[in-house]
Amino acid sequence: MYLNRVKSLLVVCLSLFALMISAPSLANDTAAAVEHVAKKEGDFNVTETILEHIKDDHSWHLWGHTSIHLPVILKTSQGFEVFSSEKLVDEHHEPVVHKGNFDYKLIEGKTKIVDANGNLDKEASKQLWDFSITKNVASLFVSVFILLVVLLSSAAAYKKTGIKTAPKGLQSFMEPIILFVRDEVAIPNIGAKKSGKYMPFLLTIFFLILTNNFLGLIPFFPGGANVSGNIAFTMTLAVCVFIVVNLSANKSYWEHIFWMPGMHWSMKLFLAPIELIGVFTKPISLMIRLFANITAGHILVLSLICLIFIFKTVFASAIAVPFAVFIGMIELLVAFLQAFIFTMLAAMYIGMATEEHHHEAHEEVAHH
Amino acid sequence: MLLEINPLVLPDIGLVFWNTVAFLVLLIVLGKFAWKPILKAINDRESGIEEALLKADKMKAEMAAMQNENEALLAKAREERATLIKEAKEASEKMVAEAKDKAKAEYDKIVADAQLAITQQKNAAITEVKNQVGSLVVDVAEKVLRRELSNKAEQEKYIKELADGVKLN
Numbered sequence: 407m408y409l410n411r412v413k414s415l416l417v418v419c420l421s422l423f424a425l426m427i428s429a430p431s432l433a434n435d436t437a438a439a440v441e442h443v444a445k446k447e448g449d450f451n452v453t454e455t456i457l458e459h460i461k462d463d464h465s466w467h468l469w470g471h472t473s474i475h476l477p478v479i480l481k482t483s484q485g486f487e488v489f490s491s492e493k494l495v496d497e498h499h500e501p502v503v504h505k506g507n508f509d510y511k512l513i514e515g516k517t518k519i520v521d522a523n524g525n526l527d528k529e530a531s532k533q534l535w536d537f538s539i540t541k542n543v544a545s546l547f548v549s550v551f552i553l554l555v556v557l558l559s560s561a562a563a564y565k566k567t568g569i570k571t572a573p574k575g576l577q578s579f580m581e582p583i584i585l586f587v588r589d590e591v592a593i594p595n596i597g598a599k600k601s602g603k604y605m606p607f608l609l610t611i612f613f614l615i616l617t618n619n620f621l622g623l624i625p626f627f628p629g630g631a632n633v634s635g636n637i638a639f640t641m642t643l644a645v646c647v648f649i650v651v652n653l654s655a656n657k658s659y660w661e662h663i664f665w666m667p668g669m670h671w672s673m674k675l676f677l678a679p680i681e682l683i684g685v686f687t688k689p690i691s692l693m694i695r696l697f698a699n700i701t702a703g704h705i706l707v708l709s710l711i712c713l714i715f716i717f718k719t720v721f722a723s724a725i726a727v728p729f730a731v732f733i734g735m736i737e738l739l740v741a742f743l744q745a746f747i748f749t750m751l752a753a754m755y756i757g758m759a760t761e762e763h764h765h766e767a768h769e770e771v772a773h774h
Numbered sequence: 775m776l777l778e779i780n781p782l783v784l785p786d787i788g789l790v791f792w793n794t795v796a797f798l799v800l801l802i803v804l805g806k807f808a809w810k811p812i813l814k815a816i817n818d819r820e821s822g823i824e825e826a827l828l829k830a831d832k833m834k835a836e837m838a839a840m841q842n843e844n845e846a847l848l849a850k851a852r853e854e855r856a857t858l859i860k861e862a863k864e865a866s867e868k869m870v871a872e873a874k875d876k877a878k879a880e881y882d883k884i885v886a887d888a889q890l891a892i893t894q895q896k897n898a899a900i901t902e903v904k905n906q907v908g909s910l911v912v913d914v915a916e917k918v919l920r921r922e923l924s925n926k927a928e929q930e931k932y933i934k935e936l937a938d939g940v941k942l943n
Contacts, residue, residue, distance in 0.1 A: 606805035638785035
């Protein structure tokens with residue numbers, strides 16, 4: 407109990423600290439972007455501005471007019487093709503046609519094949535596979551790099567100092583989190599004996615989501631991408647959980663899905679399709695929960711900042727910025743919470759799939 | 775299609791692909807080089823602490839057992855010492871008693887011997903006295919017999935004289 411209190415206090419402190427750094431720059435960044443849009447169209451479109459920040463992009467904005475143009479990798483019927491995304495836009499960031507194996511053009515932010523007149527060629531575009539290193543992919547790589555550096559160095563610390571000494575530095579920061587995943591997530595849901603096998607999977611998922619959630623809250627490079635609020639990211643992880651859960655499922659799990667024991671045969675027939683749908687809704691709920699929570703947070707912060715531009719007065723910031731800071735604080739909590747919930751539910755699903763049923767009372771518990 | 779209404783809920787194949795790659799790389803690399811050693815170290819430390827605690831308990835019990843043993847040993851030693859002292863005392867007392875007995879026996883023997891010697895000497899002396907008395911009597915009787923014949927008065931006086939002169943020693 408005391409430890410939990412200390413933990414939450416720590417989270418709040420870290421959140422405050424991070425916000426003190428990030429909130430003003432978030433405002434600046436958004437302001438610059440909004441100004442840009444406003445200038446161009448002469449009219450401010452909130453939805454477009456926000457979606458532009460939520461969505462993936464081929465370039466990664468650094469500051470002012472400087473951005474990194476990330477490589478575009480396309481797979482077409484002619485094979486692979488790699489070129490810089492700089493070639494898809496002109497100096498005013500307007501999409502232009504790039505002539506490679508086909509004519510490529512950005513339509514609504516996505517690379518498509520166009521015909522000679524610059525119109526969308528639907529048939530040819532169906533053959534197009536876009537493996538570009540987008541902003542989200544690059545941000546994902548950054549998070550992978552951070553995780554590798556942080557975790558491998560803390561693993562090295564264990565090797566260096568051995569187990570006789572107390573953890574130090576980075577190691578002592580990571581160990582409570584790892585212990586938290588083990589003692590609060592894995593062991594209560596899967597059981598002490600079986601959890602060891604799933605620990606690497608759960609820890610990797612937890613840290614990957616956590617890192618991307620935090621990186622998403624940093625409004626400037628190397629953050630600023632909305633990786634964990636992207637449906638592709640959450641879908642991939644949910645599919646991984648789906649695969650792991652179903653591969654580790656034992657006989658009694660499948661029996662409980664297709665032929666519920668201890669029920670009348672008519673109830674069994676009735677329950678089977680429901681349980682079968684449940685097999686798929688579990689990972690889908692994981693996917694949507696993470697996506698929706700992170701995206702909603704980003705939209706909230708951006709909306710509050712956009713208030714300044716809707717009212718077209720600097721005094722609106724007196725309300726908008728404190729609110730954005732407040733929501734940002736909640737977002738930091740959500741960043742940790744969603745990583746925890748995703749891992750927790752993944753562990754719970756694995757636990758349900760691997761549970762041994764010995765008696766009737768146990769079965770009741772497993773299904774509520 | 776419903777999914778095309780909002781591009782936000784339309785997953786990009788590129789991100790799915792790269793995310794799968796990234797996740798698998800992380801899972802394999804971290805699983806092998808981070809999670810395994812870290813979890814092993816944590817488990818080792820935990821079992822080490824548990825072991826140390828158990829060992830401490832065991833040591834405590836052992837210490838208590840040793841203390842009990844020591845006390846028992848001490849008690850035994852004390853008892854032994856007491857018996858030793860007692861035995862020594864007994865032995866010495868016995869020795870003293872024996873010596874006493876022996877001395878007494880010797881003394882008795884000496885006394886008996888002395889008494890015997892005394893008796894013997896006394897008997898010898900008595901015998902001698904008797905012999906002497908006998909010879910004296912014979913002498914006196916001879917003299918008396920010689921004088922008796924000459925003077926009666928004189929004779930008696932003389933007997934008296936003689937009788938006075940006899941010393942029984």
